[in-house]
Amino acid sequence: MVDRYRELEGLKNTRNLDVVLMATVSGFGSLDNPSAAERRRFAELFGPVYEASSPEARRQAVAALSCHAHIPQDVCRYIGSREIAVAAPFLARSPAITDDTLIALIETTTEEHIRAIIHRTDLSQKVIQALIGARREEERQEPAGNFDIDTGTRDDSEALRRTLKAMAAGTGDADRLGVSTLTELQTALLVRFARRAERPFFTETFARALGGDRVLARRILEEPTGQRLAVALIALGMNHADTSYVLPRIAAIDRQDRETTEFAVEKLVGSLKPAACIQELLGWQTERERETRVAAEKQEAARRSA
Structure with a gap:
């Protein structure tokens, strides 16, 4: 798997980075139980390749990752904070996102992102309390009471x-x-x-x-x-x-x-x-x-x- 990542890294400067992104996602998704090294390598590679890819490839990649349970939390936070058109299915369905990551996203992203999180079926009491207490920055700036x-x-x-x-x-x-x-x-x-x-x-x-x-x-x-x-x-x-x-x-x-x-x-x-x-x-x-x-x-x- 490491060799495969190195091969993909060598393609960063080619024009076909959409293919690289999907191959990266497919390669990682094929692992039933990725090792710590494989998770780290995926986390290092995903962001740069994602940023260099087209919007459609980004949406497809995130949709594919939404069903995988072993996504590193750094990648979960990264995807969860992207534009809502891309992040929504991941926030609503991904089994990989931990409670701490969800709470961090609730505290730092937009109301649209939070509404996507609300659609999850597996919200813990801790996350629900964070949702109930969620306040946007503009609400915090001018308290009215x-x-x-x-x-x-x-x-x-x-x-x-x-x-x-x-x-x-x-x-x-x-x-x-x-x-x-x-x-x-x-x-x-x-x-x-x-x-x-x-x-x-x-x-x-x-x-x-x-x-x-x-x-x-x-x-x-x-x-x-x-x-x-x-x-x-x-x-x-x-x-x-x-x-x-x-x-x-x-x-x-x-x-x-x-x-x-x-x-x-x-x-x-x-x-x-x-x-x-x-x-x-x-x-x-x-x-x-x-x-x-x-x-x-x-x-x-x-x-x-x-």
Whole structure:
């Protein structure tokens, strides 16, 4: 195998580097259990040959590697960070990518790359937590919530309320504060967790979308008919199709005797208006804010009287 790699290396300056790339991939893929030296040689050769090849050859090579389990992690990170048109099938299917590599890619690549990772069927709890907590650089630069000096945490609930009010008023502030509404990544996660009946992960992602208010998230999810969940998802900007998909997989939809679940969901979602949903969610958040304030006042009074 080493001799084969040396032969391929000698072809680097020829015009037929597409053939070299595919031969490199084919040669490595034919090894059932490549040695450390063979992995190292492949890692050294793959990048330069890939960069010198045509876009179509790159796509074919990465697609071929997507089913191999012994790809070196350096190569996995390299492929996973290429343009999404090439990297997507590898990120979604490759059995070679370790959890640590996936987490590194989640932290350093684009939202499109992360959405490709979400489509994997074998995500571990560690990777799922990284996905739930994923934030893009632009979100980190301008945090919108109130920073609590005592706890060292940021309360995003006020930012969410401002966003929802802006949406209800039809102002441009909703776009500026879009971090407080459902991102495409959060939507993809909610759909995935609903599809796979992973309720704890759904709850965590949903709570984050609500500014971190886990109490409100649980109350909404515990409402048995799905009405409150539908209101919240629409208020947060989830579209009709995704809301209709998520609802029956998370909530027990209230329906009439002869109604199908699908019909009941469509009727419920179709009856809700975004502006009204926003106002209703704002009301729930205001009530939660009042509860929190009253509880804090009681704790302070108890502390002073002790």
